Amino acid sequence: MRHVRVALFGAAGAIGQSIAKAFSAHGTPYRVVGRSRDALAAAFGADPLAEIVTWNPDDPASVQAAAAGVDVIVYLVGVNYWQFDLHPRLMKQTLDGAIAAGVKRLVLIGTVYPYGRPRTTPVREEHPREPHTFKGRMRKAQEDLLLAAHAEGRIQATVLRLPDFYGPGVDKSFLHAAFIAAVNGGVANMIGPLDKSHEFVFVPDVGPVVARLTDTPNAYGRVWHLAGAGVTTQRALIEEIEQQIGHRLRVRVAGKTMLRLIGLFNPLMREMVEMHYLLTDPVLMDDSALQGLLGALPKTPYAEGVRRCLAALPQ
Structure with missing residues (x-):
């Protein structure tokens, strides 16, 4: 596999396709990683900048191979809504493989679930993470693994929370x-x-923000919000x-x-x-911190x- 700066793990969904379009628009080669070659080919096969790679996240060798030659992973790996217990396990397996492969940075596309019921309106990034739902606890555990790896110096990591889209x-x-x-x-x-x-975020607005975030050194080590329009x-x-x-x-x-x-x-x-x-x-997000980091965030x-x-x- 060729060296690429960025790989999208779990790329075939709507957010993954938006991020891919942002990289493609700038002429940046990228890798898309997923379980189904057919789904990846349908979404990205027409783009010569896309490298299609399949993986089995339960196979450490497969995870490491999918991450080989990559500087940054954007993590969008989804699970069935009734299988949220898989989120922490898949994150750990991906982290271990990515770190073994020499990946420097990982961006998790996250949700508001770890906050639980909002204490404030709007919600800033420092809001306590006190999930009262199983799904929220699993998403928090996923984030904890990633942020701990960053704190330990194993990889640079950040989380970008999105609202409904x-x-x-x-x-x-x-x-x-x-x-x-x-x-x-x-x-x-x-x-x-x-x-x-x-609030709802318009999916085509997400990709350009993520593309900028991956290349911003000061983005790593914390959580960010991208609010809706x-x-x-x-x-x-x-x-x-x-x-x-x-x-x-x-x-x-x-x-x-x-x-x-x-x-x-x-x-x-x-x-x-x-x-x-x-x-x-509702958890309504304040994204003024992200605006301070990246500047204006165009929203449709x-x-x-x-x-x-x-x-x-x-x-």
């Missing part, structure tokens, strides 16, 4: 059902409440969709009780019950993001 072609979003209903008709099945404050609500975004398409949407809202019932038959919905607090007690306004999401769907 949306974007063209992004199906793992609270808003996706509304976009589909806007174009195809039918009912938009949403998870409520819809009127509580929330301002505080909004799901209701406000549904109304924006309605304004742009020129008619009302039919919307069906599931609250926590309904999630429990649906969860009897759907493992994803069952696992969302414990995270429902994020819709009733919600109206423009909605327009681009609608335009990306087959009419």
Whole structure:
């Protein structure tokens, strides 16, 4: 394998593709690492700057080989929502392999889960990490392993926390059902409440920030926030969709009780019950520290993001 400055581990998802586009736009070769060559080829096969590598994270030799010749890893490795216990183990295995391969830096794309219920609004990076959910505890354990490796001088590490996200072609979003209903008709099945404050980051905005972060020495050794394009609500975004398409949407809202019932038959919905607090007690992030580090953080306004999401769907 050739030497590349950066590798995206767990690259095939929406955030990974956004980061890859940012590197590609600057003519920077990059490696994409995942379990499925077919998924990687579908996402990155057309880009001559992309080097496709498959790995088995349970095989130390495979992890080390995937990290060979890399300076920086951006870590986006996902697990099924009902398998969050894998997060710490996969991080440890990746760290061990990366360090053995001589990787200098690792950027974890993280979540707000480790904070638990917010004590303040907005939430700054120094907010206590006191997760009251299993998923939050697993994400915190993942971060602890990484930050301990940094403190021990084994690798330079940082965490970039993102809020919920949306974007063209992004199906793992609270808003996706509304976009589909806007174009195809039918009912938009949403998870409520819809009127509580929330924030969403537009996926294409994430990649350029991560690309800059990887190359900023002062970024390492701490946690950073990238907030959305301002505080909004799901209701406000549904109304924006309605304004742009020129008619009302039919919307069906599931609250926590309904999630429990649906969860009897759907493992994803069952696992969302414990995270429902994020819709009733939202974690709204302050990213002024990241702005101080990198300068201006261009963010797509919600109206423009909605327009681009609608335009990306087959009419």
